[in-house]
Amino acid sequence: MSESARRLPSEDSADPISFAARFASSNAFNLLFAEATQLVEKTAAYLDGPGRVDSAGLRGIAALTFAQESTRLSTRLMRLMSWLLIRRAVADGDMTEVEAEQQRRKSESYAEPPPPDETLALLPDYLTDLIAVAARLEIRMLHIDASEMPDAPRPSPVRRDLTLLKAAFGSRPASLRDKP
Template sequence: MSDFPTLRLAVEDGAISFARTFVKSEAFMQLFREGMGLVELTANYLDGEGRSESAALPREVSLVYATESMRLTTRLMQIASWLLVQRAVAEGEMTAEQARAEKNKVRIAEPMLQPTSAEAARLPLRLRELIAHSIRLQERIGHLENQMSEAFAPVAAVNPVRGQLANLQARLGALA
């Protein structure tokens, strides 16, 4: 089952606007709350329990901890920025066109793979859980971003199917 319910799509100038409909949906608000909640959980963990857990790690693992916590923080800041821009569109503070212009500034990077080294396996469980959750969320948002970008892709003036149909009709007409 998909993470997102089926949405009614708005039709504007003959084109379907998935983006406009989605950012105003309850599914988006759930995604927004999940993303911002994960940012808060991670900040609380890194400033509290994570700090004491990292201090107890062997030197080689503490280096991996530092690297992975920085990657996690970067990933979450990208996610939060994207979510905030989309919410601004939903609330009318920014147009969809302005949001697309901001896209280069608020890019959801390709998902970074989870650490697989022996040291990474020795990272605290809570950090590994936060990393995994952030990667799943990043993948979902990346999928949404792709769908939203496709919704705004320029429609070709020439219909390639029409050309194929004309070619087929010409060939069939030649056989008759």
């Protein structure tokens, strides 16, 4: 951990305590990191083992949905692990806060809404459980970001609603589909 991350501001100092540095050095962070790592391992084990068997038994739209949602899950987990590794790098002094912010802005992360119930109904239960756990973990991480940065990405209820509408009606509302 860097000296600046360990240092508390003196009474006559105007420097605020860095929540990010404190959090990344805490037991709560270590537990979150372990939880995320375990989820990545469970997901990889499932997709490389029982998930192959599950996907082989699916046909048509269900097979396509399995492939799409397992890819989305893997992408979400990569974003989550990146977030955690950046935090750890800052806490260890391997990266500055400015470098970390640049990396975070590159990924432009946001909480992608979980698939609609109709999509989840096509998937094996174990995969839907993994998707739900990953979504909850992502929301927790975004709340942590929001607690320390006023311009942090937040889950967007509008984005979620638009996603649900597109899933239900395609790219245009039903009333507009038949019109040129």
